Amino acid sequence: MTPKITAFKWSPDGGKGMARDTRVRWALEEVGQPYEVELVSFKQMKQADHRAKHPFGQIPTYEEDGQTLFESGSIILHIAERHAGLLPTDPHARARAITWMFAALSTVEPPIVEREQADFTDPGQPWHSPARFGFLEDRIRVRLKELADYLGDRDWLEGEFTAGDLMMVMVLRRADTWLLAEFPTLAAYVARAEARPAYQRAYAAQAELYSGEPTDSF
């Protein structure tokens, strides 16, 4: 059975690939697995039919062989366990690659999303201020510096490209471009990943969906 994922019917970022379905698309492209996409509106995401797939009313979900998964981390790990190309076969290297998946999601992404969310949820609140943005951005910088120090002159986090790189790059792409540019090591790392044919196919597939005008049904 061809796996089916869900994605936004309308893209808040205009198709820049920030939504979490792009991560899953990329993983599927890396392993050469075709997939179907079901689009859900913001309203549908919060309704019972979709919540039966995703208790927190988000995308992406992943359906295959009568099973439904959610959380991009879990979906990508599931894909990586079943197909060659995203996890090393050596047990030690495999565990390190999985460690970087969790590091991307648990340590690097939260401050980036916090800064991003501030522009969506905080306007009009007294704390929506340049001083607080600076504070939040400094928190991101701490993580970016630590990651850049670790990466050094490595091409990828652990030898070959893995699901850990895939997740880390997708998280870094959510940081503001000018913030990432302060760390040339990381900007080059992201560019190296974005040059992968699988990434380009995944990016193009989602961008194509969102190239028109938003409909009134998002």
Place this chain on the structure above:
Amino acid sequence: MTPKITAFKWSPDGGKGMARDTRVRWALEEVGQPYEVELVSFKQMKQADHRAKHPFGQIPTYEEDGQTLFESGSIILHIAERHAGLLPTDPHARARAITWMFAALSTVEPPIVEREQADFTDPGQPWHSPARFGFLEDRIRVRLKELADYLGDRDWLEGEFTAGDLMMVMVLRRADTWLLAEFPTLAAYVARAEARPAYQRAYAAQAELYSGEPTDSF
């Protein structure tokens, strides 16, 4: 080789088990695996020796058979893959349990930690205000309600107790007690988990370390 983990030399919470080593201790207790603990001060955590184990200068780390891992999610998944007791053997049930580990870390924990951090990092800032605390707590409530709705009258998230429950319960314990009490389903779920002998051994082991006065070397 007995695995070795790292934990705080001094506990910011006075031994209430909020630090992320407690999760790993609990997982090791559930599978019956003895372990050693190395304590690191806040200063040591940020120095080169520890950063060689953990690029982000945090605890816990996990060392076994010449391999070093970090990130509690990765460490617990590693333990669960190598010992019976934390992941179902059925592939579908196993993937669902792993999904809940990621949901705990990526979807439920970030708003809880954001509220918690505000009391550590924001005092003196103009946005450290009751209005913002209410805003942050409402964000937590959205996730807690969704989780409670899903849990319903289940004992555990997917059939038997799994690493997904372990992670979710540890994340919920970080929410303020009064906030959790607004969702009796979740308060009962946490209490059910805390009653497990393995949890009690893990909790006692970390609490014992922090029962004295803080030293000047934390």
